[in-house]
Amino acid sequence: MTIATVSELTAQIKATLEATFEIVRVQGEVGRVTYHASGHCYFSLKDSGATIDAVMFRGNVTKLKFRLETGMQVVLEGAITLFAPQGRYQINCVSAEPAGAGALAFAYEQLKKKLDALGWFSPDRKKPLPKYPQKVALVTSATGAALQDMLRVAKKRWTLTRLICINTIVQGEAAAASIVRSIGAADALGVDVVVLARGGGSMEDLWCFNDESVARAVFECQTPIISAIGHEIDTVITDFIADKRAPTPSAAIELLLPDMNDERMRLDEIASRLADRAFANLDQMAGYLAHLRTMLTAYSPAARFSRAAEQNGVLLERLGQAYEFVLRTKSAELAALRDRFILLDPAAKLPPKLAQIVRGNAAITVKELAIGDTFELIDKEAIVQAQTIGKWRKLG
16 A cells, blocks of 8 residues: 655545535535635634635625625535645635525625614715705716606706716626716716716616715715615615615606796795785885875974964064053053142142242252252243252342
């Protein structure tokens, strides 16, 4: 019997294993998952009775629609290989899918759970849509039916908004990268809203909108963005992250653009209310002007002068009446005084041809006069002013 070396025996075992188990499909629980910096994934697959190591190299890892996690039940497809330096065999995995569920559905729930935990679905971060957008970027295929549907609805509803189509691949392996580029380009245009749109299709057709890179592009978009993917029953990851979700591309335009007929009716109603308010204000101002006119007439200089003249006339009439009253009263008093004076006048009692000597309003006798005195001689009919130029004593 030939004696083989360890290397020779290992080589024989390796050849036998790899030839016998060239393609295998095996189900088990994932354990000890390690994603290496090189992009390779190392893990183990086990059940209640055994454990086997497994490796998936970077090229196959990038094709996975989900991320391998410890404790996950999966079905692997690959080949049995032997790592000669350690004499250890393992499964070289080509593909993997969750056991009991489709890979896409599992990957969808896995990514949804991850992004929700990061807060990407939070309503607090969603931006409001403008009421009257002036420019809108449509991120969609320029040759797809979705674009024509959106243009048709826009033409019917509102023609004042400029629509800019950014031609984008929306299906296939190149779709995710194309969508990310288009969202970035739309965000840099300075538009009011970005609409990410695609018509209906299978889950595989719409899968690019469940890509994490696309989800990140929607999350980081500074412009308000609407996700309008597929039909109403279709739901993709971008629907949860976008600022608004529309069930279809057409519905996105109906949601975004106002209805021209509704706006016309609203403007007519506003115009009617404004006219009513204007007429009411005019009536109010007319009444106010009439009041001002009355006040101006009443308080104008001419009116005030007229009232003053009238008052002056009344005052003059009253003054004249008062003057006449005073004059009559004083005349009566004067007459009474004259009569009294006459009665009290000493000269009135003198006999005819005799006069009263008065000096300083006092009656005196001739004896009381001195040379040079001025005096008056008063009789019943006249008053004579005189002066003493000489004085003699009467003899006898």
